Amino acid sequence: MEPRQYEAMIAKAQSGSATSATELLQFMRTHKIHQPELVLLHGARLLKGGARALGNEVWTVMEQVFLAAAELGCDQWRDYCLKELTKKFPSSLRVERLKGIEKESLADWKEAEKIYQKILAGKPEDTVTHKRLIAMYKQSGKVPEAIESINTYLETFSTDSEVWHELGELYLECGMLQRAVFCFEELIVHNPRSMYNILTYAELLYSTGDLETSRKYFSLAAYLDGANLRALWGLVACNMALMEKDKTREKSKQLQELQKFTVQRLRTAYKDLGGSGAHGKPALNLLAAVST
Amino acid sequence: MGIFLDPKIRNNVLLPIFIVVVLTSMIRSSLMILLKAEPKVDVKEVKTQSMLGRCKMLRAASHFLTEKAFKSRKAYFVKKDVGVLVKSVPKAKDPMEALQGGSDPMAMMGMMKGQMVFMVSQGLLAYWVSHLFSGFLVAKTPFPLTFQFKAGGNSKRRSPVPCPCPQGMLQRGVEVTALEPGYVSSLCWYMFVMMSSHSLIGLVQSFFTKSDVEADDPMMAM
Numbered sequence A: 001m002e003p004r005q006y007e008a009m010i011a012k013a014q015s016g017s018a019t020s021a022t023e024l025l026q027f028m029r030t031h032k033i034h035q036p037e038l039v040l041l042h043g044a045r046l047l048k049g050g051a052r053a054l055g056n057e058v059w060t061v062m063e064q065v066f067l068a069a070a071e072l073g074c075d076q077w078r079d080y081c082l083k084e085l086t087k088k089f090p091s092s093l094r095v096e097r098l099k100g101i102e103k104e105s106l107a108d109w110k111e112a113e114k115i116y117q118k119i120l121a122g123k124p125e126d127t128v129t130h131k132r133l134i135a136m137y138k139q140s141g142k143v144p145e146a147i148e149s150i151n152t153y154l155e156t157f158s159t160d161s162e163v164w165h166e167l168g169e170l171y172l173e174c175g176m177l178q179r180a181v182f183c184f185e186e187l188i189v190h191n192p193r194s195m196y197n198i199l200t201y202a203e204l205l206y207s208t209g210d211l212e213t214s215r216k217y218f219s220l221a222a223y224l225d226g227a228n229l230r231a232l233w234g235l236v237a238c239n240m241a242l243m244e245k246d247k248t249r250e251k252s253k254q255l256q257e258l259q260k261f262t263v264q265r266l267r268t269a270y271k272d273l274g275g276s277g278a279h280g281k282p283a284l285n286l287l288a289a290v291s292t
Numbered sequence B: 001m002g003i004f005l006d007p008k009i010r011n012n013v014l015l016p017i018f019i020v021v022v023l024t025s026m027i028r029s030s031l032m033i034l035l036k037a038e039p040k041v042d043v044k045e046v047k048t049q050s051m052l053g054r055c056k057m058l059r060a061a062s063h064f065l066t067e068k069a070f071k072s073r074k075a076y077f078v079k080k081d082v083g084v085l086v087k088s089v090p091k092a093k094d095p096m097e098a099l100q101g102g103s104d105p106m107a108m109m110g111m112m113k114g115q116m117v118f119m120v121s122q123g124l125l126a127y128w129v130s131h132l133f134s135g136f137l138v139a140k141t142p143f144p145l146t147f148q149f150k151a152g153g154n155s156k157r158r159s160p161v162p163c164p165c166p167q168g169m170l171q172r173g174v175e176v177t178a179l180e181p182g183y184v185s186s187l188c189w190y191m192f193v194m195m196s197s198h199s200l201i202g203l204v205q206s207f208f209t210k211s212d213v214e215a216d217d218p219m220m221a222m
Helices: A005-014 A018-030 A036-048 A057-072 A075-088 A093-105 A109-122 A127-139 A143-156 A161-174 A177-190 A195-208 A211-224 A229-245 A249-273 A280-291 B007-035 B043-060 B067-078 B095-099 B105-133 B186-214
Strands: B137-140 B183-185
Touching: A005 A018, A018 A036, A018 A057, A036 A057, A036 A075, A057 A075, A057 A093, A075 A093, A093 A109, A093 A127, A109 A127, A127 A143, A127 A161, A143 A161, A143 B043, A161 A177, A177 A195, A177 B043, A177 B067, A195 A211, A195 A229, A211 A229, A229 A249, A249 A280, B007 B105, B007 B137, B007 B186, B043 B067, B105 B186, B137 B186, B183 B186
Parallel strands: none
Antiparallel strands: B137 B183
16 A cells, blocks of 8 residues: 555545545555545445445445444434345345444444344354454443453454454453463464564563563563663663662672663664654653663 | 358357357356355364464464463463363364365365356256257358368367367367368357356456446556
């Protein structure tokens, strides 16, 4: 996807031709661009202008418009699209799922849950619906249910790293750090070179008090990317906490050396970034405070 | 001096065969979509597969984990008597079973269905053509062909059409030895259209979708 392509398409769709609007909607679908206002604007115009011109695409566009309308609370379009889709595909599971989304947009969580559960009972391998169910629990504030649902999901689809991530975030939200740690370990297994995974894991370990291991993972992150500020600052914080805890001579010396080295690296990193800037100065001041 | 082909043959044989065959293959492709059963997924199978996948990933990324984390996961999988892989040994690992063709019978059914549609329609069409139009010469190639195509054609033939008769690839069904090899018989015309109809339809369809998109959009080419 070229950087300017999307903007150019929007501008073109603005001008009013049906073809360019269709293209824009298609583009948004394939690239998973989330801008419901735009979808509603152009999709509604297309549907109004006559479904015949859209050919077979009309149903996809209708689904897209439905999702956008449900999100924005545009009731008329939502109801219209769902009615048409139900008429066209009376026995489709996909439409059934849309009905659940409709109920969600009305904040009728019970009904939505019932619909999703029904789909899942008939087709337990339907991952999209299961994820929808989890998202619904999360949206309605039922975190324990969401966690439970994720756990049943992961029992079968244990390689879905997205869901592991979601579970980790939810555990974090409830303050169950040990469990979050486990989820992020799983994420590291999935993608051991991801900076995000390593850093978050290290920070989690720091929070749980496992400083030694945390230091190791911060070091790993700093090793992978020597100029990563988050990793270096994490290492500094870790070292400080370790020095605080452990005052014995031998180890302390090594730690101090590591600390000195880290601070030096941070300094060069900030220098490379320009040294000044909004947070460059305070950061350097802080560094001076740390190293004394 | 060649044989003069009656324009009525063009109207009543050449074109009908072409149209019927093309239409049939269009119908067939729609029928295939219709008959294609929803693939049935065995949840248990998925479960074991993803579990094995997780094991594989764990093995590959083991040196990124702490010893404790790794050991607890290993124990979850293979600890004596309680590990999930010990308790229910995944069956898919048995190579003999896979060899014996005991794979999913439903999958076989799906393939059979597709094959059946193909075979039945092909058989009916071939019968129709050979019954109604046997013995017609329907066309002549616009370029001269050597006699290799007729007699020796059998040995060097490139055409995928199995054609056991000695008449060569273009004149099946017309038993005239002295005929110029450039003439095409109705049966061979049918074969020809059948083989090429698929790509022909694809070409036409791509024209339609493309022209929709690109008609007023020179930017798309960039």
